[in-house]
Amino acid sequence: MTSAATDPMDGFDTTIHAPNRLRICALLDTAGEAEFSVVQRQLDVSASVLSKHVTVLMEAGYVEQRKAVRDTRQRVWLRLTRQGREAYQAHLTALRTIVGS
């Protein structure tokens, strides 16, 4: 979405648009990086559901994970990749275009 001549609808991304994935992207875009359990709590979804959506986003190259040990337990931290951030912003632009049309 760098050119004014580009159709904003080109940014519409069905990978991101699935409700839980859109919410994951919104959370990670705002928080920068968040622990898996925090994302789960914020979205009020089970670990397996979140894991499934995170896998889809990771396969698309939109989310990356980092493992860190805390209190002797391994924690997973999630963050948007640069590509994921751009795709999410482009998707929001497409949604706003639809609302405004």
Add this chain to the structure above:
Amino acid sequence: METNGHAFRPTPQQARAALADTEQVRASAAALSATPWPRWFAITLALFIAAIPPVYGGLLADPQWLLPGPVWGVIMLVMTAGYLALYGVAAANWRKKTGVALRLDVLPKRAVVPLAIGLPALLLGGPHAFRATGEPLWLFAASAAGAAVSIGFHLTFVRLHRKAS
């Protein structure tokens, strides 16, 4: 990557609902990011800021003020190292507690930009005014104002966090 805006297009109502949903999540995440520092670190930060003008003033003083210049230099180094160590502990604990990344861009720019310019000017300006006039009141005024700004920002974070939660 499933990017195909023309094959599937939500209605304006669906798009509006999706945007409202993201806004709700964004607000909730922003509340987490605005979690204030623990009180012990807010006090540490205020004390560190309050200590800068007199110590820097002592460093600049010519002739020396209370202590020789190099001693003030050592005091500055020790207190800065101590502050940075405590900052590391506080930041690690903050991340553990909140589960999100520590961000310094949570407050609006209209508040952060004046702080980023005004606080260094205050902390460095006081000692320079002291050096020029020999009047220690400049140091204590800068010290009190710096501590007040630090506490004010902490209380702003507390209010922002409560409001957003």
